[in-house]
Amino acid sequence: MRRWLGLACALLWSAAIAAEPLTLQPVAPNVWLAQGEAALGSPQNRNFISNAGVVVTPAGVVVIDALGSPALAESLLAAIKAVTPQPVRYVILTHYHADHVYGLQVFKDLGATVMAHEAGREYLQSDTARLRLQASRETLAPWIDAQTRLVPADRWISADTTLELGGERLLIRHVGPAHTPEDLTVFVESSRVLFAGDLAFRGRIPFVGQADSRGWIAALARLIDTAPAAIVPGHGPVSTLADLRLTRDYLQYLRDTMGRAAADMEPFDDAYARTDWSAFAGLPLFGAANRMNAYNTYLLMERSPP
Numbered sequence: 001m002r003r004w005l006g007l008a009c010a011l012l013w014s015a016a017i018a019a020e021p022l023t024l025q026p027v028a029p030n031v032w033l034a035q036g037e038a039a040l041g042s043p044q045n046r047n048f049i050s051n052a053g054v055v056v057t058p059a060g061v062v063v064i065d066a067l068g069s070p071a072l073a074e075s076l077l078a079a080i081k082a083v084t085p086q087p088v089r090y091v092i093l094t095h096y097h098a099d100h101v102y103g104l105q106v107f108k109d110l111g112a113t114v115m116a117h118e119a120g121r122e123y124l125q126s127d128t129a130r131l132r133l134q135a136s137r138e139t140l141a142p143w144i145d146a147q148t149r150l151v152p153a154d155r156w157i158s159a160d161t162t163l164e165l166g167g168e169r170l171l172i173r174h175v176g177p178a179h180t181p182e183d184l185t186v187f188v189e190s191s192r193v194l195f196a197g198d199l200a201f202r203g204r205i206p207f208v209g210q211a212d213s214r215g216w217i218a219a220l221a222r223l224i225d226t227a228p229a230a231i232v233p234g235h236g237p238v239s240t241l242a243d244l245r246l247t248r249d250y251l252q253y254l255r256d257t258m259g260r261a262a263a264d265m266e267p268f269d270d271a272y273a274r275t276d277w278s279a280f281a282g283l284p285l286f287g288a289a290n291r292m293n294a295y296n297t298y299l300l301m302e303r304s305p306p
Contacts, residue, residue, distance in 0.1 A: 002255045018187050020140070022076055022079045023077035024054060024080070027193055027230055028189075028230060029191060030056040031053070031191055032055075032056070033050060033052075033053060033237075033238060034054070034067070034068070034079065035051055035052055035237060036048045036049045036099075038069070038285065041068060041139075041140060042140070043139075043140060043142070047069045047144045048067065049235065050065065050198075051234055052066065052067065052076055052198075052279050053153055056083065056084045057084060057167065058111050058166040060086050060089030060090075061080055061086050062088075062090045062163065062165060063076070063080075063090070063091045064091075064092050064195045065101075065197070066103040066106070066107060066230075067092075067100070067102070068098065068099040069140065069143035069144055069148070070102065070143070070148060071103075073106035074106055076103070077110075078108075082109075086280055087186060088107055088112045089290050090112060090114075091112050092115045092163070092186055093114065093115075093116040094186070094196075094234060095179060095180040095184070096116065096123045096124055096129070100198075100234070102136070105148070105149055110287070111156060113170070114152075114153045114154045115155045115157060115161075115163070116182060116184070117156070117157055117176065117181075117182035118156040119180075119273060120153065120156075120180075122181070127177065132188065138241055168188065168190060169188075170188055172184055175199060177211075177239055178215045178216035178220075179197070179198045179206075180198075183197055183219065184197065188294070193229060193230045194228035195232045196244070197214065197233075197234045198234035199219055199223065199234070200231055200243055200247055201233055201243070202235070203237070203284060204284040204285045205280065205288075205289045206235075206247055206293070207289050208296055208297060210231065215298065216251055217255075220244050220245075227241070243288040254293060254294060257271070257275045258271065258301050259295075259301040262302045263305060267293065277306040
């Protein structure tokens, strides 16, 4: 009886979360944002930790990134239907990280054309992607399960591309290798809204992972030069140039401090303990991400000093 009650409660809890509506925030005329939480992915939030963009045109909808679970993608579709009867024609992936792509199959099954940079093929076919999905089926159940699959792009692009739909022009630019080798940004020409993917984080520490931080800093400099009217980051609310500068300054600080330690052959633990992190310690997810970011940067600087 106790086990049955536990299962029933779990099912009711899952149904309640699944029923929570996803809302779209207006960014500019016909441009919308679905904003994820500043948190780690969990069953409690359905892995809703990243953003998705929506651009509505008279000829159909373009979605930028597909969110972190099929259930979230279904909720995003419902939110889109509340603002337009137009179908989703395209999904543009800024990069192939799990929290941006696990909802992709929902759009693919409805006939949307998926676009991504060809450098994403390597990750998609890697053991890393396979093992990440396998782990997610355990840690993010029931939202990620045996039916959740990785979806390849229909159009692998290798150079900057312009997508025209219903009189709207979206400029798709490859800015990697940076956060990932395949990083894309999407610039909505009419409203000058820039979807920056995970090159930009607002109000939180980025996850650096195995990123090419030198390329990331250079890409941020180029984005700053475009002077967009609004910046939609991969995580967090609509941003300003100040947020791009914060991410750039954080990455540069990691390279400067960990680069000196690696050059001096100082043990990482000692270098981390003596480094002054006060400029960034108050940001969300500092405790979850900063030490790992610093260690990965230390290893990077050992291999590729400035």
